[in-house]
Amino acid sequence: QVQLQESGPGLVKPSETLSLTCTVSGGPLSSYYWTWIRQPPGKGLEWIGNIYYTGTTNYNPSLKSRVTISADRSKDQLSLKLNSVTAADTAVYYCARVGYGTDKSYYFYMDVWGKGTTVTVSS
Amino acid sequence: EIVMSQSPGTLSVSPGDRVTLSCRASQTINNNLAWFQQKPGQAPRLLIYNGSTRATGVPARFSGSGSGAEFTLTISSLQSDDFAVYYCQQYNSPWTFGQGTKVEIK
Numbered sequence: 261q262v263q264l265q266e267s268g269p270g271l272v273k274p275s276e277t278l279s280l281t282c283t284v285s286g287g288p289l290s291s292y293y294w295t296w297i298r299q300p301p302g303k304g305l306e307w308i309g310n311i312y313y314t315g316t317t318n319y320n321p322s323l324k325s326r327v328t329i330s331a332d333r334s335k336d337q338l339s340l341k342l343n344s345v346t347a348a349d350t351a352v353y354y355c356a357r358v359g360y361g362t363d364k365s366y367y368f369y370m371d372v373w374g375k376g377t378t379v380t381v382s383s
Numbered sequence: 384e385i386v387m388s389q390s391p392g393t394l395s396v397s398p399g400d401r402v403t404l405s406c407r408a409s410q411t412i413n414n415n416l417a418w419f420q421q422k423p424g425q426a427p428r429l430l431i432y433n434g435s436t437r438a439t440g441v442p443a444r445f446s447g448s449g450s451g452a453e454f455t456l457t458i459s460s461l462q463s464d465d466f467a468v469y470y471c472q473q474y475n476s477p478w479t480f481g482q483g484t485k486v487e488i489k
Contacts, residue, residue, distance in 0.1 A: 295478075297427075305419075305427065305470055307478040320477045321384075354426055361433075367415055368474045369432035371439070376426050 262287040264355050264374035272381050278345050282338040282355030282374060289313040289333050293358035295370060296329060296340045298351040306351075310358060311338065345381045352376040385409050385473050389481035395489040402458040404484045406471035411451045415474040418447055418456045421483075422467045430469075431456065461486070 268280035282294070296308040309319035311329045319327050328341045338355055357372040386409040396402055406416065414434030419427035429438040431447035434454065444459040458465055466488055471481040 304482050305472070305480040307472075307480070310478075318476055322477075356426075363414065363433060365413060365415070367433040369417055369429060369438065370419075370427075370472075371429050371432075373426035373428075 262357060262372050264357065264372060266353060266355055266374045266377040268353075268377060268379070270378055270380060272345055272349075272379060273383050274346055274381055275344055278340070278342040278349060278379055278381075280340045280353055280355075280377060280379070282340070284336040284338070284357075289331055289336055289338075293360060293368065294329075294331065294338050295356050295358050296338075297354045297356060297370075298349075299354070299376075300348075300351045308340065308342075308353075347381050350379065350381045352378050384477055385412060385475055385479055387471055387473055387479050387481035389469075389471055389484045391484060392482070393485045393487060395487050396461055397489045398461055398463055400461045402461050402465075402486060404456040404469055404471075404486075406449075406454045406456070406481050408452040408454075408473055412473045412475055414450055416447075416449070416454050417472045417474070418445075419470045419472065420465075420467045421470065427470065458486075 263285045265283045272278045290313050295310045309329050311317045330339050354376045355374045356370040360368045388407045390405045418431040421427045435447040446457045448455050468483045468485045470483050
């Protein structure tokens with residue numbers, strides 16, 4: 261059974277870089293997309309970006325200038341880096357596995373999620 | 384960017400009720416839509432993908448329908464475990480979520 265675990269600093273200073281790791285256990289990175297999602301306190305969900313296991317990425321245009329997602333297949337880990345953070349980046353950050361298939365077109369589904377990690381941006 | 388709008392914002396219901404949640408996209412998204420359930424302090428849980436396909440382990444009382452830009456999540460007989468916030472999400476890049484519908488006890 262695949263499990264995901266996010267980890268990283270819970271407190272980041274404004275203007276610095278937020279760095280998180282997602283460790284995947286119980287299954288390889290291969291053959292899936294992987295994604296990062298965040299949720300500010302008391303608010304809804306925001307998609308940050310995806311990475312295919314081969315390394316191809318796709319980012320939310322609203323964050324694209326500040327975000328980097330990478331994958332280390334040898335460690336079965338994903339990473340998220342978000343630079344120049346502000347208080348607006350305070351959120352619970354989730355990683356999730358993305359399955360996909362084809363019907364009349366491609367479809368995707370985020371079927372396995374980590375429990376999330378809380379990151380606060382504050383001096 | 385495709386904007387997803389959910390209605391109502393809050394739904395007050397009783398166990399055993401039939402519940403219908405709506406999700407509207409700002410443009411057609413074919414069936415590229417998923418529904419998630421989120422309880423306080425927990426990660427979202429996938430319920431429905433590709434518009435109407437139930438995820439593994441999801442009870443049959445949950446069903447998804449719709450196409451184009453109008454979608455519905457139906458819970459045929461609400462159980463006590465179903466009180467939560469429900470989000471719809473579309474998969475045309477950039478992926479976007481609705482603002483959520485809270486299903487609360489009446």
